[in-house]
Amino acid sequence: MSDRDDDRAPSDPRPDGDLVVDHVPDDDIREEELSGLVAHGEEARARGRRIRIGLAAGIVAVALVVAGLLVGRVTAPVSALTPSTNSAEAGFSRDMQVHHEQAVQMSLMIIDRTDDPEVKLIAQDIAQAQSQQAGQMYAFLTSWGLDQAPSQPRMTWMTLPTLDGRTDHSSMDMTPGATMPGLASQADLDELRSLTGVEAERKYLTLMIAHHRGGVEMAQALLDRSRNPLVTDLAGGMVMIQDKEILYMQQLLDARS
DSSP states (O other): OOHHHHHSOOOOOSOTTOOOOOSOOOHHHHHHHHHHHHHHTOHHHHHHHHHHHHHHHHHHHHHHHHHHHHHHHHHSOHHHHOOOTTSHHHHHHHHHHHHHHHHHHHHHHHHTTOOOHHHHHHHHHHHHHHHHHHHHHHHHHHHTTOOSSOSSOTTGGGGSOOTTOOOOOTTSOOOTTOOOTTOOOHHHHHHHHHOOHHHHHHHHHHHHHHHHHHHHHHHHHHHTTOOOHHHHHHHHHHHHHHHHHHHHHHHHHHHTO
16 A cells, blocks of 8 residues: 555545534524525525534533533622522523423424525524523523422412512413413414415414514513523523514515415
């Protein structure tokens, strides 16, 4: 065997098109991938890339949150960092995980039921973002030493007084155990599952607009009840992003009416 033969790199046994994610790409790379998706119609392959990237980004986000919390424990009293199991912070972190799970579920459903690039793109963005946020809230509870499952009926935390002492919850049903605002019913999910094309797009956009509005209400309720910067920063970001997505999805829905 010659030296030249020794120097040659072994062939890559991976099949063509298989993507191994070694790092989370920056926004420019992500935008370039999405442009390629629309231009070349490679929705299936792009979705696989985004899901794997989303999982990698979620792992990084959870690791950073936990690391930040552990560092913070060195310089701040435990009582200042650790909410109680029945606190607004803990209740929000548990309930919003469930709320986000349905958004991801509906988004993955519509991706398989439409060829429209605009609807696919917003659904992919929602699925990726809310998967990552759910991972952050899971990490919050883990770092606080609290159970993921609630010890009280869901939504109980939203009956707590606000920071300024208000107890008016007239905007939505605040009974402990009540359905979370904006959640789609099983009948709605079954209908979405049965549709394709423009009909599926209209159903998804209608459900997701209502879902986002409910999520904004829950996030705002947390902001009214907490000064914990970890949780309020996350909730504030949800309000800002989801308000913008509501406006965009309404435009998409109007164009399909």
